[in-house]
Amino acid sequence: MPSEKAFLDIISGRRPDWPAAAARGALALLEPVYAAGAALKNLSFDVGIKRPQDVGVPVVSVGNLTTGGTGKTPVVAAVVQKLLQRGMKPAIASRGYRSVDAAGNDEKRVLDLLCPGVPHIQNRDRIAAARELVAHGAEIIVLDDGFQHRRLKRDLDIVLIDATNPWGYGRQLPRGLLRESRHALKRARLILVTRTDLVSSSERERLLDEIARDSSAPVVTSRFVPHGLRDRSGLIHSSDDLKGRQVVAFCGIGNPTGFRATLERAGLLLHSHAVTAFADHHHYTRDDLEALIAEAQASDAAAAVCTLKDLVKLPPIDAPIPILALEITLEIIDGSTAWERAIAGYGIPRAP
Incomplete structure (x- = not known):
């Protein structure tokens, strides 16, 4: 089986050789089959053949059109923290894709750190997860990666679009990374464009114009900013501690390019100017x-640095150098009023 990087090199067109071209052709033949299946599923809900299930409390969904890499986890944390500030009792429901063990997958482990004490159930049946959370006192459910999970009725659909690769190479799975057509944006109640600081102003404006063709929802632009460096004991250090120093960077996430840009913004110098990228959820x-520690020692690096999603699932090891995670937080650039209103408008208990 080809690696995730090899697959992305093929579908993105970065590989121009004839085997890659042949693979793109084969994947293009499968694309209409996938697209038809997604369209039929959506149609069944649109015309009322299938009906979303109400779990009795408001539901806020955070999702996206493409597979992985848009920054859902820090956005889910930001939504939960907003609800906590308003005195609500939120809980999180997610699928639990590629769970490590009974403690859940990397996303749950990260959210447990960022939202301590907030209940989080992972279950392929998100309706069952939500009902269990409600039974234990949740006043509002935050549905992680829920845009395509239409079986669960939601009050607010927040859709994330990564400015650096907004449309997943412009094709639906398996030829591209789109889970469904861009026209699905008409279901969104709020669109959050992430990593807008990593594209030019002209690219940003063009993207906003493209979004407007498929959605009348408010559009909020944002970026992820470095917050600090977390060690394996949970202690948070200032990123200034490593500013201007060489580090070995690695990650197993959907957008390693975005991680690299965040490291550089924090002032860290990357060994060989690169990030060692593993498959998403590795x-x-x-x-x-x-191997990473040996590389760091050979290059006289001050530390090995990864994302929080990586740190929470690293196996125990006695490392001669620090292994740190760069923490990030969501920062709204434009549209803060729409962002605040969206959370305030739906983050209240329903009347009995």
């Missing part, structure tokens, strides 16, 4: 860590 082994 389960690390001791061999992986030993």
Whole structure:
């Protein structure tokens, strides 16, 4: 099986050789089959053949059109923190894709750190998860990666679009990364464009124009900013501690390019000017860590740095250098009023 990077090199067109071209052709033949299936599922809900299930409390969904890499986890944390500030009792429901063990997958482990004490159930049946959370006192459900999960009725659909690759190479799965057509944006109640600081002003304006063709929802632009460096004991250090120093960087996330840009913004110098990228949701082994530590020692790096999603699932190891995670927070650039109103408008208990 080809690696995730090899697959992306093929569908993005970065590989111009004839085997890659042949693979793109084969994937293009499968694309209409996938697109038809997605369209039929949506049609069944649009015309009322299937009906979303109401779990009795408001539901806020955070999702996207493409597979992975838009920054859902820090956005879910931001939504939950807003609801907590308003005195609500939120809870999180998610699928639990590629869970490490009973403690849940990397996203749940990160959200447990960022939203301590907030209940979070992972279940392929998100309706069952939401009902269990409500039974235990949740006043509002935040549905992680829920835009395509239309079985669960929601009050607010927040759709994330990554400015650096907004349309997943312009094709639906498996030829591209779109889970469904861009026209699905008509279901969104709020659109959050992430990483807008990583594209030019002309690219940003063009993207906003493209969004407007498919949606009349308010559009909020944002970026992820470095917040600090978390060590394996949970202690948070200032990113200034490593500013101007060389580090070995690695990650197993959907958008390693975005991670690299955030590291550079924090002033860290990347060994070989690169990030060692593993597959999204990669389960690390001791061999992986030993190789990274050896690389760091050989290059006289001050630390090995990864994302929080990586740090929470690293196996125990005695490392001669620090292994740190760069924490990020969501920062709204334009549209803060729409963002605040969206959370305030739907983050209230329903009348009995």
